[in-house]
Structures are given as C-alpha cells and as structure tokens.
Amino acid sequence: MIHLDDISFTYAARHRGEHTPEVLKGCTLHVEAGQALAVMGATGAGKSTLSYVLAGLAPRHTGGRLSGSVVISGHNVAETPPPIGSVGLLFQDAATQLFNTTVEDEIAWGLEAMGLPPGEIGERVRASLARFELEPDRRRPPWALSGGQQKRLALAALSAMRPRVLILDEPWGGLDPHGRSDVHAAIESLQAAGTTLVLMTLRVETAARIGTVATLHDGELSEPAAAVDLLADEAALIASGLYLPTSAWPGLGPVHPLQDGPPAIEIRSLEFHYPSESGDTKALHGIDLTIPPGQFVAVVGPNGAGKSTLVRHFNGLLRPTHGTVSVLGQPIGRRSTGEMARQIGFLFQRPEQQLFAPTVREEVAYGPTQLGMEKADDHVQQVLRRFGLETVADSPPALLGYGAQRTVTLAALAALSTPIVVLDEPTVGLDGHGLMQLLTWLSDLRASGVTIVLITHEMALAARADRVIALEAGRVVNDGPPATVLTEQLKGE
C-alpha cells in the first residue's frame, strides 16, 4: 500500500547562501494494506515532513527538493497529487485544518469536493457524526470545540472520505486523558475498518499501542520492528532523546522546609463568569486556596475544568467576578499584569506562538528591561548560557526549530527571576531532551525556594509535586498530597 524508496527531502533556503540540511535522508518504508505503523521521533526529527511527503504535499505545497519514489496504492504521489480522498492526513494541531463554520459542513466539505451526490454526502455525514460521537455538536463552530473534539472532528472529516491510507501526526498531543481515550477509540475503529495507518509520535506509550514501530532519528528511518523489541532497548531511546523514564528525572522534592511569611497565593471565594452570547458562563465557582511560599503545586483536571482560568487570576490576566486574589500577602486589586510580572512568571500554553522579538537575546531581555532590572545585560547573558542559547542569541527566535523555540520561552521566563512561577501545560510537545531541560530547571527553582504552580495532564509529573489540586467544572474537587488526590483521580477515570 505504501512504498517509500530512498526518499530524501530538503526544504528550500530562506535566503541566498543559506545551507539547509536534509530533513529526510534516504528513507525506505513499506507498509501493507490494513497495517498500522508508528513512526517515533524526537522533536525536529522530521516526522511532520515525512507526513507531508506521504500525503503528497511536500514539496508541491511546501517548497524544497524531494528525491526517491513515494508510491501510495500504486500512485506516485511525488509526481502527481494522490486522487482525492485516497490519502488522509491528520495534522499535529487539528484546529488548523478545520476551516468550515459548522461541524457538519466540515465533514461535508471533502465529500462535496469528491463530487458525491447530495444524498450520499448526507448519509456519510450522519454516519461520521455518529461514529465519532459528534452528533450533539453538529451545528457548533469547530473552533468552539475542545482539543479532543477537534481531533475527533478532523478524523471524522477524513474518514468520511474513506481514505485507503491515513497519516496521523501526534494524534494524542495536548489532550487530557478523556480526550486521549476518545481519539484512541476513533483510531481503533478506523483500524478495524481496514484503513492503513501511519502514526507519527514522540511518545513511547503511543508507539506501544500501535504494535509496529519505526524510529526516525536525524532524518534516518529505521526498519519497522515490533514495539516490544524496540522499547526494550531503553538506553538507546534515552540517548536519541525519545524517552525519559521517570527513574532518570532529576529530583523535584523540596530542598528547604516551607518558608514562613505571607502565602505566595491566597484566594478567597473566587468566582469568574465569562461573558458569552447567551449571557454569562460561570467558569469558577467560589474557590478558596492558600499556597504557601516555596510549595510545588500541580493543578489537574479535564479540559475545560477551569485550570487555566484559575491561574490567569494569579497575575491579573483575568479579574474575579467575585472574591479576592492576594499575592505574597498583597491583594492584586487594580495592579496590572505588567506590574505583577515582578512577582509571578507565567508560561502560557503553546508559548512558541508568543515569540515577538527580532533576536533571541532581545526576547530573553524583554522582561528584565521592562522591569528595569539592575545589570540586566549580565543577567540575560547568564540566562542565555544556562539554557545553551549563546550560539543562537542573535538569531530570530521565530525562525528556530520547535525545540529551540521552547527553550527560548523557558529562558525568557527564567530571566524574570520571580518568586512564583506558573506553568500552563509545559510538557506538551516536549521530547525526552526537552522534558529533561524543563525538569532540570524546575529542580533548580525548587532549590531556590521558588513557588511553582503547574497545570498538567501528566500524572507522573503531578505525582512529583508537594500538593495536587484537582479541578472539575470550575470547582476544587480534591486537594492534598499527590498519592491521595491522584489515586482518586484515577478511580474517577
């Protein structure tokens, strides 16, 4: 079904004289009809590029140079685009591939493009809505769905076209456990229907679920092998940056006893309403919390539970509808988010989207300069060294690879040297190297007595915190030591 022979790919240079390395180097792969294969690779290994090549999009729509042959069900997709509906591609960020204004129109779009009669389109749309459990959302706009629902919708739109080959790029990335199991069920049903699947991932557990795995390392693709054999060689996985077992994590336990003094964060009767078309939507329902200085707190809960809404109150990005928020003993009151930056460092979801400075150095220096830090230049230089960014200090951050961009965002946060740090899902999209870098920094923060509040779906990381707060539907449903709270959470799932 899929025959890749000696494929090499290089992206076009952005300017004259720029050397662009080969992203894929002599890759060969054969997948029989109805089989499923996981391609496992670290950040920047070339997984997305391989997806584009398989789907016939690269180099046709990406630019660049492709050599070798790519034959999908007898059709050379390197020469001409695959026949409509024969190959489907689920993007890493499913939201970017949804471009219609309602869920059912999203599913119908491809079928209309295939020129199917309206009656058949209607039948396929209804079947897809039912199969991917999207019937209640059929008239909602795709952008109003949760991350898990968006992935299911993208899969529904693709599967309605009945492709013989489906390529899935990180289908579980950024999803909570519920979302992951939803998408997993959807993929299983496609597998059962005989669709040939190629699944790109940087997660060992995802690869293990598929059964057959090939690794992509520095653009070179290994022979597919049984997942159990490949995963048995843990040392090789760690060395290639694919995996970081919890046994290799740096210590995240408290170094000093909790400090005296006013609470780092104190919240009383916090309520928050989002204004919406149908009036107000209550996102937080009377939350009370006290986080002592130096504590490491993990906030867990399903997508839409109100985790991000809660932490956005800590630095004034959101203001309470009712209740109060105090930081280091002082009510936030009317203080702006910019003023709060002296006390709270904040890492957003998808931080790489928020890089705005012309060079890495200026990006890292932005915070210290805005806050008027003394000896800001020396401090920035130290931070650049600490995160290994000296060699790219004068490069535009927007043009760096994904992994390097994530490092820049961490460095920019570290440069603020705040006594409290809030991180919103910082592990999403990180490979073993990226995770190690994040954990080492968190370990350093713990040693310096910094208060850490971290939103995560990674239970292994939450288990390392001093305390876990579980949110559901805008309420704290559990709060206590990780062993107690996480056991309850697992029971709930």
Add this chain to the structure above:
Amino acid sequence: MTVVFDSYVPGSSWLHRLDPRVKLWCTLLGLIWVFILPGLGWQILFLTAIHLLLLAAGIPWWKLGQLWRQMAILIVLILLLQPYVHPAGPQIFAWGPLRLTLGGVLEALRLALRAIGIAFVMGTLLYTTSQPALVRAIVRLGLPYAWGLTISLALRFLPAIQSLYRTVRDAQASRGWIAHENLVRRIRSDIPVLVAVMIGTLRMSDQLTLALAARGLETMKTRTIWRDLHMSSRDWAIAVTFTVGMLVFLWWRWTMP
C-alpha cells in the same frame, strides 16, 4: 476564542427559513428604503417594524440592545456635529460662528435614524442567516466558488487572528509590559505584537494551504453541493411582495405632491 464576526442567532422562524438569496434581495431593497423614506415619522415606523420583525423571529432583546450600543458613538457624533453643518430654519441658539437651528437638529435626527436603519437592515440579514448559508447564497448567485471559500475562510480565521493578538499581548504583559499613557509609545509597543501576529498568521495560512490541499482542493472533481438552495413558493411570494411593495412606494414617493 471570541467570535465577534458571527452575529447569527440560531432559530427556526420563517425569517430564518427564508432562502438566503431572497434575504439578500430584501436586504438590498431595505437599504434603498432607508435612503428614500420621506420623513422622521416614516423612519420611526420603519425601525419599529424591523424591531417587531426581529423580535417575532426570536432575536432576543439584548441582541437588539447590543446593536444600539454598537451604534451609540456614531449616533452621538451625528447628533452633536451634524446640526452645525447644515443650519436651516429657526435658530435655537448661537455661539460665535456656530448656529444651532431647528432644521439642523431635524436633519441630524434623520441622518442618525438612517444610520440605525442601515444597521438594523443588515442585522436582520446577519442575525437570521448562518455564515455557510450566506456564502452558499453568494455562490449560487454567480460568485465563483473560490470567492465564496475565501469569504468563508476570512470569517473563520479573523477571530483566530484576533485571539492570537490577545495571546501575544497577554504574554507581553506577563513579562512586564504596561500600557503607556502616551499614544505614540503605545503604538510603538504594539509593533512587536503585530510582528508576532503576522508571523503567526503566515504560519496559519501555510497550514491552511496544506489542509485545503490535503482534502483535495487542487484535485477536486466537479463540486457538488450537499444542501443546495431551493426556492419554495413562499420564498418567491415574499420576494415578489417586497419587490412590488418597493415599486409601489417608489411610485407614491415620486408622484407625491
């Protein structure tokens, strides 16, 4: 993500069910009407009728109030400035070269009501017609599919770009940015945000190109339409009634002494 570009209020009233091509035609007639209504009384009658029509179609009061609020600044500006532009009739008071006259005030009222009338005619279309239906109508009226798709994509991605701007601004604020009182400094501080948004938008557009190609935009056969528009006898009746009504009004308006 805030969706400020979609005003549609889902419903199943006869106005919602009316063929969107008829609604587009009636909107055009309504706009002409707004410009040819002969006096304040007629304008108030017209606006009252539209309000009643929208309420009968299940559009909530607060939605109408929202449109009034959106128009408020424009209305206030018209009422404050227009009377001095064309002074006419008895003088109410004078201050230096500025003369407030009864004719000027009435003219300002007429202009303000006209602006509100335009907003409510457009509102009637947008509150009762979903974006896909609107795009389908435009395509079925003869616009090439690529144009319809472009409109649809713009409607889809404008909120995404708006959200990206807010995200970058929040990220900057979290690193110490404080809004300047000074407008020039404020605009200067906006430049890096706009650069980040532009880069984000270009990335989004690259992804969109790939997404469209992956779903077969370049290889598509003759495109079919899942839920094509069909003019019912009621749609025809309403289109004809509105057209005849407009012609009768025009005849009366121009033959009126």
